[in-house]
Amino acid sequence: MTIDNLFTKKQQQVLNQELNNRHWKLMINYGAVRAGKTFVDNFVFLYEVKHAAEIARSKKVKYPMYILAGVSSKSIANNILNEIANTFGLTFKFDKHNSFKIKFPGLPAVKIVQTFTGSISGLGAIRGMTSFGAYINEASLANKEVFEEIRSRCSTPGARVVCDTNPDVPTHWLKTDYIDNPKHSSEIISNHFTMDDNTVLDPEYVAGQKSTTPSGMFYDRKILGLWVAGEGLVYQDFDKSKNLITRAEFDKRTADQTLNYYCGVDWGYEHDTSLVVLADDNQGNTYLVEEHTGNLQQIDHWVSVAKQIQQDYGYNIPFYCDTARVEHIDEFQANHINALYAYKAVLKGIEIVAGKIKQRQFMAVQEGMQQFLNEVYQYVWNDKTGEPVKEHDHVMDAVRYAIATKLWNQNNKQSDNSYNDQTKLLADNGLIDYPDDFW
Template sequence: MPDVLGDISPKQELSIRESTAQVCVWEGAVRSSKTIAQILRFLLAVPGARQGRIVILGRTRESIYRNIFEPMMDPELYGDIAPHVKYTLGAPTAKILGRVVHVIGANDKQAEDKIRGMTVALVLVDEITVIPEGAFKMMLSRLTAPNAQLFGSTNPDSPGHWLKRDYLDRLDVLPNWRSWHFTLDDNIALSDEIKANLRANYTGLWYRRFILGEWVAAEGAIFDMFDPQLGNGNVIRWEDLPEMRELIAVGLDYGTTNPTAAMLLGVSAEHDSLGRPTPRLYFIDEYRHDGKHAEQKLTDAELGREFMRWLNENHLPASTSTRLIPRYTILDPSAASFGVELRKTHGVSTTPADNDVLYGIRTLASLLAEKMLLVTDRCKGFIQEAPGYSWDPKATLLGEDKPIKVADHSLDAGRYAITTTENIWRQYIRLAA
């Protein structure tokens, strides 16, 4: 195994040398180098992991590939180790230093069943706070091989999150646990300019969690970084849309007594002054029917016809590109009847939305903060809803992050489109992690 400790920061080296406990957690700010240290510690442990399986656990196999395998296979980060890491996106197993490694996405309903039968010698857990509590605790119960270890990393969440409440706050009575807190300045590979830009992007709750690395309660506006100012903020004129590489999806939030809203998501084909690709995501257009304001409640058949008329329009300015068609229509998972109507009458197959609310909010917040998601002035419902979208103070008192379910229909439609197609747009868009 090559000697790579000289290329890492003092905090990374400290955590690697001290990580001898059964469960070791790297937590703190985004881009703070905690995951790089976690991966290196995992790689150092692979050759000695015996009498049990080696596992990497994360929210999805796609997120594991992005957060773990892409850096692990980068020779600039891991030198001579990188060529000995073999993984194909979506595959159930990888080969690392000659060992078979099981790759498990924890949002899979069968994840706990897969874990239940295992004897585990070594596990890496990516982003602990966004995987189900049951899957994590099941994995803890499978650390039954001699000297088995779990290495996990995460950004902060609510102080009432089960990881903080049940484990990190009780380290003094958990002798088999160790944890290290990382800040942005612990990453010696980032320039002062990059760090300043990251600090400038975030405000409020997200600044305290993502930049300061604090476990703080959610309160106030959820998207306090959203700037509706035309041209200088997150909103642009529809006529000013750049060329689109692809229309990824339409996210659809279905309502009977509430409004039905749809948001069209595209990824641009923009380039900087040197000709380098600089793609961004855009909410290009919006469909909205509010039966209360229209004084007309539509049947599924009527709503389907109206939605299809909108969907079949050309949603791009004539100056930007040829006509493009959205790859997916992503539907509110509770709207089965409307999905049947679209399929049987109009031949449109829908994809059930990923409805992980908190993960979707977090992803939207990061995209908006880093100006990697812009909204055209045609998306009036989204622009109206975003500034008033707030955390539920009653849930906060119970230690939970939960939004108030009021005036969120275009926001939900947009969240469905973003979260469900993440494995597509992440090929183009990079966010702090």
């Protein structure tokens, strides 16, 4: 096997920097998903651990340490340790602190100290230590203070930091303070990956990803690996001629289908409350069947609306609700309405809905609409925050809550009636706060 069989040209570029350039202090590999970043970074990681051991030997340090960082223990295990185990056949023996050692012949064993970058608490694992290097996975998701502390811990001569990431907004600190900072040009090297750089991917897979990824920001980040913010309409692939159907068309399309009905709820009072009913057919299509939107209504009104929906679509129909008004969810539940906490990761939820729109797997039934069309053509990106502008978004949020939560539940094998289990999983993943009375 030759190096061309194992590594793409972009990966070989990274390895050449690793093996032949000893002057850098920080390497940032960023870009598209499935572009081959993590695969080559795991090789770089092992080279860097050996480099750390060589430094330790030259300094006569018997017990060198190296930082392995990621958003969570799960992300480190999935993205790095499992992949290294599969690629190299290595096994790791963890101590009570979740650390382990890697040893190369003739060199001192290097203790790999894991730390988690998703919150400021990650400082605890590394504060006070001296590290001979670091590998940071998913760096754009890291808490900035933790990222900078990791770099400061790598204070031994010759210590280096390697990190990889998918792109974020162009104003993200990792891009502005490091990738684009000319003051660090001699110490920092960066490599930009696109999906097309991963030439070992199945061409049909790549073509499928390009054809189904929503236009605009999602495509630019996921396929092209660019640091961009959203511009213009959030759902720019929405086409009335393809994503809007009549009630008669809906009835005809679903005549032989078994439909799964569910709801999304975005609470308001002076601003609109929106309650939507959606249906999934057996072929992966989602239909927005009904929309109930209005303001200046007490919760009793929305209980009545939900009760009517139960009569029309089934008593156990789930209502995936905005957690901003937990007391309203409690009121629904007190009235025997199957109200559940919604999955609220904004960009991921939008990407799911936008993907359905682009693939023409989302259709709105025009007779059931009130504000949907008005909103979908005014729902725009805030190019500074990277999230949608908080205007014209009530129906948009309700639809997102419904579609994204149902998919999240399916992926995590949750029951629509499993309130406590769902709440715990959402809260554990930082997507909602635990309600005061949960425990």
